[in-house]
Amino acid sequence: MFDKSSGRYGSPRVHKTLARQGVQVSRKRVARLMRDNGLKARVTLVTRRQPGLKRFKNRGENKLLQFGGTIACDQIWVADVTYIKLSHQWTYLATIMDRHSRRILGWSLSHTRTTELTLAALNYAIRKGRHTEGVILHTDRGVEFTASDFQSALSKAGIEHSVNRPGYCTDNAYMESFYHSLKGELIRNQLFNGIDHLRREMGRYINQFYNRVRLHSGIEYYSPIEYERMAA
Incomplete structure (x- = not known):
């Protein structure tokens, strides 16, 4: 048997087994005996089980694949969370966008990435008094969106x-595009004096x-608001 960690023949298990049987051996002797008897090591591949993977893949469906394009506001909302480095600490921004008008309906900023963060953004959007019955909200599969409180x-x-x-991050390309604009136009090369300053900006x-x-x-x-006025 070949010990991958040491690069030598024999393993601690072999040595312990022989020792319990009263046979005192060294690694060198095991290696020599294997060579003398024409024995070769066989590496056993260990497959790691992922018990939550199937449940993760079966959690929800992409309803946009059958929906097609939007023809009005409040048909499809999209949401996501992004990271923003603030001094030496990460902050997290959750946003919700109307996909038809590109208007940001709700957002929330926090030092922690939790369900409270995404709930705050959702409640922000709902408080605007927009029509929500039958709206499809599209997100990734993160626990911030699949948790029971958010649901x-x-x-x-x-x-x-x-x-x-699973594996199709481009399904939420609208939010990725917004974050690209946000970081290029506001965040990059800017200094913020704490999270309150960042929140104001x-x-x-x-x-x-x-x-x-x-x-x-x-x-x-x-602009999104102009486009919504025209659509109305």
Whole structure:
């Protein structure tokens, strides 16, 4: 037997077994006896079981695959969480977007990535008084979105949950695009004096610039709020 950790023939198990039988041997003797008798080591591959993988894959479905494109607001919302480095500490931003108008409906910032973070963003969006019955909210499969508290809030608002297919991060490309713009236009090369400062600047960027001023090629070069007014 070949001991992979030491690169030598023999293993602690072999030596302990022989010792219990009253046979005193060394690694060198085991290696020599194996060579003399033409014995070769066989490495046994260990397959790691992943008991939660099947349950993870079966948790929810991507309802957008059958839905197609949107023709109005409040049909499909998308949500995600991203990391933002603040000094020497990570902060987490959860956002919810109306996919039709690209408007950010709700957001929340915290030092911890928990269900409370995503719930705060969801409640922010719901408090706007928009129509929620029958809305599809699409997210990844993270526990922040699949936890019972978050699911209960969705059910209470009449919102259906849709999730990415395992291994298909592009299923939520709209949110990835927003985070790319956010980090390029606000975060990169900027210094923030703590999370409160970052939260104020985030509010200005999202509520005053991104939703009201920034032009989007995907909505005919209108801002999200302008596009919603036109659609109404």
